[in-house]
Every structure is written in C-alpha cells, then in structure tokens.
Amino acid sequence: MYHLLSTPYIYESKEKMLSDMEEMYKNFIKMNYPVINAYDSKNDSWIDVKxxxxxxxxxxxxxHKLTMSGYYEDLFLNYICLYVPYSHQISRYSNYYAQYNQLFHNAMxxxxxxxxxxxxxxxxxxxxxxKNVEVTGYPATEFFLDKKYIAKDVWKEQSHKKIRIIYAPHHTIDLPELPFSNFLKYAEYFKELVQITKDTIQWAFKPHPLLKMKLKKHKDWGEARTNVYWDFWQNQENTQLEEGEYVDLFLASDALIHDSGSFLAEYLYVNKPVLFLTSQDDIKKYFNPFGCEAFDVCCHGKKKxxxxxxxxxxxxxNDPMKEKREQFLEKNVYPFHKDKIPSDIIIESIKKTFKIA
Structure with missing residues (x-):
C-alpha cells in the first residue's frame, strides 16, 4: 500500500502555500491516487509522519530544503528513502553540489x-x-514514447489549423551561478510575436513554476505587471497559459522555444524542432556532459x-536538426525503453533489494 503526501513549499505566503497544497491534493484525487494532505485544516496543524x-x-x-524539516531531513535521516531526480539532470553549477552532493543525496x-x-x-x-546510485532512465518521460498512450488535445480550438509553439521560460532571472533565463530580455517581444503571427501560430506559455513568484518580487515587475502578463497569455485568441501537467501539451505541439533546464532533454523525446535561447556565448559551461549533448542537437537563439x-x-x-536529435535518442534514451521502461526497472530494483516477492 502506498500514499502520496502533499507537502508545503515554505517560501510562499501561508495563504499561497496552503492554496497550492490544496490544488495539488485535488489534482491527485482526480487522478485516483491515494493522497494525504500534510496540513490538517480542521485543527490548523501538520501531520506527524511517524x-x-x-x-x-x-x-x-x-x-532542496524547500519544505518543513518534518517532511525533509527528519525523513531522510530516519527512514529508508529513495529518490528519482525531479529533473532530467542536465545542469552544472556550484561544483555540482546542489544536485549531487547535499546531505540529502548522500543520505538516500x-x-x-x-x-x-x-x-x-x-x-x-x-x-x-x-555508491547509492543506479542508472534506470527517466520515468517522468515514459508517456512520450508510449505508443499505446492516447494524448488529449489540450490546445485551444482555432478557426483553422495553426502551428503550435510552446514558449517555456526558466525562472533563473536572479541566479548568476545558473544564468539560463532570458525572460527579462524577451518577455515583451513574445507578446509582439503573438500578435504578428495570430493567423498562422498558436502559442502556449509554459513558465517554470518559480518564475511568477520571482517576478512579483522583481524591482522592474512586481505583482501587478506579472499578473497582467499572465492574463495576456490566458486570454488571447491564439494563446493559452499552461501551469500544470505537460505530457499532452508536448505531444500535440509542433515546436518548443525555451531556456529551461529539464526541458532541454525532455522535449527531445517527442522529436520535434526546438530552439534554446542562450543568455551568453559560454552557456555550455553550465551544462553537464549529458546536457551538452542535448544542447548540441537543438537550434540556438542569441537574438530576436x-x-x-x-x-x-x-x-x-524545415527541420535541420532532425537527424541529430534521432542520433541523440538512439544513444541516450531508447536503450532505457527497449525491453523495459524506467519505472519497471525501478520497481524490480526495489523488489530485489528488499526481497519482495
């Protein structure tokens, strides 16, 4: 028997934190997952896991320490804990500490x-x-290669067929140690593109979940401007705002323009054209070797x-990088989906480790 535990992101206001937790809880309920909300609203208290x-x-x-101690170090220091990375692991910064050598990683x-x-x-x-690492492939991307999966068309209905482009900006507007984001440079230009291309292209705005929070605190943006910008993408005839699940969005899209982290690898699974916006000429020094390989099979954008x-x-x-993308997939992705999928490999590993029949 298993349960999902909806836990708080503590760097938001209490109101926003609880609202996001409730939304997460309801989404898991809709998907028929057994889920527990860590917050007990009746008693204004938090669940004691033990x-x-x-x-x-x-x-x-x-x-990362983004939640309460009771749902972070109190768990991995006292229980058998396993970890599937939340991203496809493409970046390199701070001498790999944040993604590979925190107490968290060594305690797993x-x-x-x-x-x-x-x-x-x-x-x-x-x-x-x-010593605690096993290579299994990335389970979060399995649906992209599942031929039996029937994707829902989540794109807004148009009067006629248009090219579907996702614009996915990263949140690192304030992180010089990981300078992926170009959002401040191109934010208004993409609004112009929406209007210019309204008869030929429909756009999906898929921002990193942390971007909105950071913009609200930014000296040149703030809450009002940020909300207006989000509303723009929600309300244009040829645009839509996407802040949740993205499997169906990716599968029914035609291309991606972004400067994100995990999407650098994830979108390659659907084998469609992608433009990575570079913030500086030496951006590859912020990718690990796998990330560099993924970057090299994308188109690159330095200017409008x-x-x-x-x-x-x-x-x-025209799709000039198609052959290179396919070579990347043959080398780095398909081997983990040939006989078994990553989630099956993980389940088998757990059963073998703990001698579960």
Whole structure:
C-alpha cells in the first residue's frame, strides 16, 4: 500500500502555500491516487509522519530544503528513502553540489539516475562516491514514447489549423551561478510575436513554476505587471497559459522555444524542432556532459532574429536538426525503453533489494 503526501513549499505566503497544497491534493484525487494532505485544516496543524503514517519506504521528490524539516531531513535521516531526480539532470553549477552532493543525496538509500553521466558525476563529486546510485532512465518521460498512450488535445480550438509553439521560460532571472533565463530580455517581444503571427501560430506559455513568484518580487515587475502578463497569455485568441501537467501539451505541439533546464532533454523525446535561447556565448559551461549533448542537437537563439528565423523554418516545414536529435535518442534514451521502461526497472530494483516477492 502506498500514499502520496502533499507537502508545503515554505517560501510562499501561508495563504499561497496552503492554496497550492490544496490544488495539488485535488489534482491527485482526480487522478485516483491515494493522497494525504500534510496540513490538517480542521485543527490548523501538520501531520506527524511517524505517528500518523510510519512508512517503511519513502520516495523523496526534491533534494532542496524547500519544505518543513518534518517532511525533509527528519525523513531522510530516519527512514529508508529513495529518490528519482525531479529533473532530467542536465545542469552544472556550484561544483555540482546542489544536485549531487547535499546531505540529502548522500543520505538516500538509493538514487535512480536518468542517464549514465549522472552516475559518473556522483562517483566524482558525491561524498559517498555514488555508491547509492543506479542508472534506470527517466520515468517522468515514459508517456512520450508510449505508443499505446492516447494524448488529449489540450490546445485551444482555432478557426483553422495553426502551428503550435510552446514558449517555456526558466525562472533563473536572479541566479548568476545558473544564468539560463532570458525572460527579462524577451518577455515583451513574445507578446509582439503573438500578435504578428495570430493567423498562422498558436502559442502556449509554459513558465517554470518559480518564475511568477520571482517576478512579483522583481524591482522592474512586481505583482501587478506579472499578473497582467499572465492574463495576456490566458486570454488571447491564439494563446493559452499552461501551469500544470505537460505530457499532452508536448505531444500535440509542433515546436518548443525555451531556456529551461529539464526541458532541454525532455522535449527531445517527442522529436520535434526546438530552439534554446542562450543568455551568453559560454552557456555550455553550465551544462553537464549529458546536457551538452542535448544542447548540441537543438537550434540556438542569441537574438530576436534567431527566433524569427526558427519560426520561419517551421512555417516552411524545415527541420535541420532532425537527424541529430534521432542520433541523440538512439544513444541516450531508447536503450532505457527497449525491453523495459524506467519505472519497471525501478520497481524490480526495489523488489530485489528488499526481497519482495
């Protein structure tokens, strides 16, 4: 028997924190998952995991201290904890500490890595030299390759067929140690593109979940401007705002323009054109070797003209990186989906480790 536990993100206001938890809880209920809300609204209290659940095994979902101690270090220091990385592990910053060598990583009973490079990094940079790491592939992307999966068309209905482009900006507007985001540079230009291309292109705005919060605190943005910007994407005839699940969004799209982290690898699974917006010429030094390989099979954009050229290529049905993307998938992705999928590999590993029949 298993349960999902909806836990708080503590760097928001209490009102926002509880609202997000409730939304998460309801979404899991809709998907028929057995879920527990860590917040008890009747008693204005928080669930004590040991007293009220006392699990045998815990899957952790994020290595960073973003929640209360009772749902972070109190768990991984006292229980058998396993971890599937929350992203496809493409980045390199702070000497790999944040993603590979926190107390969290070294305390995990087992980490299920998305690719072979991940294991090599753990071996070199983790205190425990990657002794708890097993390479399984990335389970979060299985639907992209599942031929039996029937995707829902989540795109807004249009009067006629248009090219479907996702714009997915990253949140790192305030992180010089990981300078992915170009949002402040291109935010208004993408609004212009929406109007210019309204007869040929429909757009989905898929921002990183942390971007909105950071913009509200930014000196040149603030809450009012941020809300107006989000409303724009929600309300145009050829746009939509996407802040949740993205499997169906990706599958029914035609292309992606972004500067995000995990999407650098994830979108390659659908094998469609992608433009990565670069914030500086040496951006590859912020990718690990796997991330560099993923980056090399994308189109790159340094200025507005590169975005225009990419869109024009889509209109002309040109896809210059298709062969390179396929080579990347053959080398780095398909081997983990050939005989078994990553989630099955993980389940088998758990059963074998704990001698479960």
């Amino acid at each position: 007293k009220e659940i006392n699990p045998d095994i815990i899957f952790m979902s994020n290595p 009973y087992k980490i299920f890595a998305p690719h072979k490079v991940d294991l090599l990094i753990h071996k070199k940079y983790s205190e425990n030299k990657g 003209e590169d975005i225009n050229f990419f869109i024009d290529s889509l209109i002309k049905n």
